[in-house]
Amino acid sequence: MSALLEVSGVSVTFDGFRAINNLSFNIGARELRAIIGPNGAGKTTFMDIVTGKTRPDQGSVTFGDRSISLLKLSEAQIAQAGIGRKFQRPTVFEDQTVFDNLMMALKKPRSPFAVLFFRPSQPDAARVQALAEEVGLGQHLARKSGELSHGQKQWLEIGMLLAQEPRLLLVDEPAAGMTLAEREHTTALLVEMAKTRAVVVVEHDMEFVRRLDCKVTVLHEGAVLAEGSLDHVTRNPSVIEVYLGRG
């Protein structure tokens, strides 16, 4: 299996502090991967690098069949290449309706000229409706997304990511602040999504990671500490020491 995303030898320094230290790892084309690690381990920074928000000091990041380098692309170009990102706190456009949020995310030409003359067709509207139903918001298309509950906003954001049809999805702490029922729904969504694309989930909650039932990468001080099944890594003494042993 060739890798969809290849990160190798990446380092980032913020004001002399090494947040990512010679980090290397690969994600396969249809893989679900969980990344865990203590606060400040560099999980969010890793996502920032892949999505073009932060430029690494050294190393390479390549993506796709033709292994294009992501380091020269802008955030928008990376997103268009097929990488979607979900943030730690839900970020939807609260001033706009669920429909508008999803329509904006729908995979369509993104240039200002194309967008100016774009008017949603019947199939577009149907696709948005289907997406909304998939994430449990079928009844809420006309509502302002600012009125949604915290969990619903998280799902809307996941729906927007689905609409983008990314080949790689980066999800930062999706379960934070969710009720138990919402967590279960979210787990199911993530597992379902990983059937057709690669999904990388950053999560603190061990129960949540266990339910995902996938390969786990442990980050610590900006580098990979251990990798394998959850049971495998939780038996690793150094993991126990830096992460699990804390509390």
Next chain:
Amino acid sequence: MRQGFLTRTPSVLIFLALLALFTLVVTLASHAYGTAFLSTSFVKTLGKTLCLCLVALAMDLVWGYAGILSLGHMAFFALGGYMIGMWLMYARTEDIVVQAQANAPLPATPQEISDGVASQIFGVVGGAELPAVWAFAHSLPLQLALVVLVPGLLALVFGWLAFRSRVTGVYLSILTQAMTLALALHLFQNDAGLRGNNGLSGLQNIPGLGQVSQDRLSVWFFWASAGALGLGYLLAAWIVSGKFGSVLRAIRDDEQRVRFLGYSVEGYKLYIFTLTAVIAAIAGALYYPQAGIINPAELAPIASIYLAVWVAIGGRGRLYGAVIGAAFVSLLSTWFTGGRAPDLSLGFATIQWVDWWQILLGLAFVLVTLFAPQGIGGLVDWAQGLRAPNRRGAPLGPDAGALQEREATE
């Protein structure tokens, strides 16, 4: 699709109907075409006000929708005025020169006419040569093209430099203000070739229409201004009603997130910045023939700040808000500063509005910003019994069954 657009946005139809009605009323009350109830100078004031409404519309697009607080749009407005003013002044002076030389034994050569025009226009600043920037001033079509091209290109280049390096927020505002100031200072110099602080004058006299009285011309310009405002409103409403408007508002609220959706935020900002600069320039090109004179003071940064104040007071992020704000505040300002407002006697002191109006305006701006961010336009929501959704606050409703907000008009 057009049909759908108008029915989906009823406020556009209401606006256009009101504008048409207003135009009709003013026409019927004018000297030239009606009861002469309105003085010609007041018709001009109303026509100018419509142009200010158009530039406010542009400001609302760029600030209210896209979140770019530009303090440079009145510079584009004035540049548009300068471009049309050059033709007006050249062509009219040419008429005068040709007439003056009509009695000469030999017909004047083109060179003599051109020299005559140059010394007429530039005598006041001690020059007799036509500067290079006047190269196209003899031609109305070329100068009309420049109305669009000069401000448009300036906005394009400036915007490209500023947005590309991701200057945002207050820094961008300062940068646009610096551009405005630099342009004003440049035009103040005689070397700039636009008559320095004298500016261009006599713009109310339209070449070739010397026989037409100002009474009539004022109404014609009023019609043109109303037409431009109507078209501008239609265009703006069409832009913001679709996905483009969605993306603009999204950029205003969280531009980083928009990037991760795959939209090139810089491209969109440049697009709307340049487009609105062109709209502002067209508004200016209609304004200054009605004002009769333009000078570099028109580009002072304060003018662009006023523009932002109008839009804020009217209610940004809704098109009719910008129009209401510009019309209301600029007419009120004309009234107060025109010395027509009666002095207010407080016993111990007398408030003379000419001096106090600015303070009143500043105070109104602060109060609106603090207590009524929706501006005058918010009254429309209030009248419809809507409560504005709080964009930054916590979720309004817990789960299913939360209050379903009726969509705001617009």
